[in-house]
Amino acid sequence: MAKITLVTGGSRGLGRNTALSIARRGGDVVITYQSRTEDAAAAVAEIRALGRNAAALHLDAGTVSTFPAFAKSLGQALRDTWQRDSFDALVNNAGHGDHALIADTTEEQFDRLVDVHFKGVFFLTQTLLPLLADGGRIVNLSSGLTRVSAPGWAAYAAVKGAVEVLSLYMAKELGSRGIAVNTVAPGAIETDFFGGAVRDTPDFNKYFAELTALGRVGLPDDIGPMIASLLSEDNRWVNAQRIEVSGGQGI
Numbered sequence: 680m681a682k683i684t685l686v687t688g689g690s691r692g693l694g695r696n697t698a699l700s701i702a703r704r705g706g707d708v709v710i711t712y713q714s715r716t717e718d719a720a721a722a723v724a725e726i727r728a729l730g731r732n733a734a735a736l737h738l739d740a741g742t743v744s745t746f747p748a749f750a751k752s753l754g755q756a757l758r759d760t761w762q763r764d765s766f767d768a769l770v771n772n773a774g775h776g777d778h779a780l781i782a783d784t785t786e787e788q789f790d791r792l793v794d795v796h797f798k799g800v801f802f803l804t805q806t807l808l809p810l811l812a813d814g815g816r817i818v819n820l821s822s823g824l825t826r827v828s829a830p831g832w833a834a835y836a837a838v839k840g841a842v843e844v845l846s847l848y849m850a851k852e853l854g855s856r857g858i859a860v861n862t863v864a865p866g867a868i869e870t871d872f873f874g875g876a877v878r879d880t881p882d883f884n885k886y887f888a889e890l891t892a893l894g895r896v897g898l899p900d901d902i903g904p905m906i907a908s909l910l911s912e913d914n915r916w917v918n919a920q921r922i923e924v925s926g927g928q929g930i
Contacts, residue, residue, distance in 0.1 A: 841844075
């Protein structure tokens with residue numbers, strides 16, 4: 680029986696690449712999207728073209744009040760598509776970037792980062808625990824910016840640091856169910872994250888490329904396959920770890 684992974688923010692960027700990488704390794708996937716309905720449908724079609732089952736569900740990862748209804752929708756999708764009442768792995772990937780110096784960061788910017796990247800991860804995971812199978816896996820996405828600093832990313836990096844601590848406590852508290860929890864921290868990646876700044880702005884790309892030992896920024900294919908591998912039985916003994924995938928950023 681194929682394992683089922685829920686990837687939040689799976690309609691684009693790293694989430695989409697992760698979902699496709701899981702499918703290529705023989706897994707089935709539920710992805711979430713916030714507004715990109717067509718992108719979500721295209722991702723599902725691409726997964727199905729690989730011979731795997733998939734579904735797409737709407738989720739606002741920063742609005743906790745919507746999570747109980749989302750859990751019901753997920754439960755229905757699991758029954759309708761897989762004839763199951765549980766799924767096997769959760770990848771908390773959904774997120775956004777907001778670049779501002781500490782002196783210029785607004786409370787609205789700060790609150791939205793907390794709501795999506797920390798509060799949302801905490802309470803979505805809490806809400807979905809009854810549906811997550813014993814022996815399952817959780818991967819929370821962080822950032823290379825929790826280890827090395829760059830001006831303008833203080834609030835974003837701080838909430839990602841909170842997620843890294845949260846992952847340790849999740850691993851401790853969920854260990855009795857055989858659930859392993861890890862954090863994956865990508866470096867700068869060429870996606871549409873933060874308006875595609877790393878991908879589309881040569882100076883920005885060059886700045887981060889020069890920070891890495893390998894002399895380039897990352898690509899989605901540098902991250903998605905790594906997460907898919909981490910979810911596999913090959914890595915069943917990896918737990919409570921922060922794994923940076925950054926090409927040697929800032930060493």
